[in-house]
Amino acid sequence: MPDPKLMEAAVHEYVAAFDANSPERVAALFAPDANVEDPIGSPAHVGHDAILGFYTASMQTGAKLKLEGPVRIAGPYAAFAFSVLLNLGGKDMHVDVIDTFKFDDDNKVIEMRAYFGPTNMHGFA
Amino acid sequence: MPDPKLMEAAVHEYVAAFDANSPERVAALFAPDANVEDPIGSPAHVGHDAILGFYTASMQTGAKLKLEGPVRIAGPYAAFAFSVLLNLGGKDMHVDVIDTFKFDDDNKVIEMRAYFGPTNMHGFA
Numbered sequence: 001m002p003d004p005k006l007m008e009a010a011v012h013e014y015v016a017a018f019d020a021n022s023p024e025r026v027a028a029l030f031a032p033d034a035n036v037e038d039p040i041g042s043p044a045h046v047g048h049d050a051i052l053g054f055y056t057a058s059m060q061t062g063a064k065l066k067l068e069g070p071v072r073i074a075g076p077y078a079a080f081a082f083s084v085l086l087n088l089g090g091k092d093m094h095v096d097v098i099d100t101f102k103f104d105d106d107n108k109v110i111e112m113r114a115y116f117g118p119t120n121m122h123g124f125a
Numbered sequence: 126m127p128d129p130k131l132m133e134a135a136v137h138e139y140v141a142a143f144d145a146n147s148p149e150r151v152a153a154l155f156a157p158d159a160n161v162e163d164p165i166g167s168p169a170h171v172g173h174d175a176i177l178g179f180y181t182a183s184m185q186t187g188a189k190l191k192l193e194g195p196v197r198i199a200g201p202y203a204a205f206a207f208s209v210l211l212n213l214g215g216k217d218m219h220v221d222v223i224d225t226f227k228f229d230d231d232n233k234v235i236e237m238r239a240y241f242g243p244t245n246m247h248g249f250a
Contacts, residue, residue: 004244041200069193069206072223072240075166079223079240081194081206098197098204098223100240115197115204115225119129 002103004073010109011080011101015065023055031108038114061086076103093123127228129198135234136205136226140190148180156233163239186211201228218248 017025102111142150227236
């Protein structure tokens with residue numbers, strides 16, 4: 001079973017890596033064969049290269065993450081609420097998101113799901 | 126696909142039903158063959174009678190729910206952060222939780238997962 005302290009640290013490193021604009025630091029949190037559905041139900045990004053590519057593209061928008069409330073830890077799962085803050089064309093926008101991470105025994109994220117949709121996107125119109 | 130407005134209303138009804146101490150109102154939100162893992166990874170409560178029994182027991186603690194932040198809606202999924210507020214033996218306690226609901230095409234919850242663990246329980250010691 002993964003270590004709750006390391007799981008929580010991984011969530012904070014995920015937010016910090018966005019601040020540092022480092023997709024490599026995000027990708028390093030994942031197991032080599034991890035899969036990412038962002039949002040849940042969309043085609044998965046599977047494996048290190050696909051995940052690195054996905055986060056490289058995400059960070060090109062300048063997106064920053066702001067945690068909202070404590071990280072929930074349930075066995076091998078972490079869940080956390082946050083806002084994605086964007087400024088596109090001088091306009092402030094944000095998206096309200098909840099992510100779940102499932103960790104393996106090496107404390108790496110093996111499965112990520114992001115929960116958000118059109119009703120959670122603000123300032124885009 | 127379920128209706129995002131009805132999905133969000135179901136989450137608010139879930140909170141209101143706890144306030145009203147009505148496990149029947151909670152159970153009515155679920156499909157007849159729904160399954161509930163609370164917390165995720167624990168043995169599932171499957172079907173209307175098991176779910177009604179689970180919420181009847183939960184409400185006997187006097188637990189109330191306080192939503193924290195907007196409900197996230199992703200396709201057939203809703204995710205939401207909240208606190209469970211308890212007063213046991215004159216002592217205030219709370220648990221930080223994130224739930225995910227998956228809805229069927231009739232806008233009923235078919236699958237529920239609760240994310241919390243020991244690090245999210247406060248005031249119990």
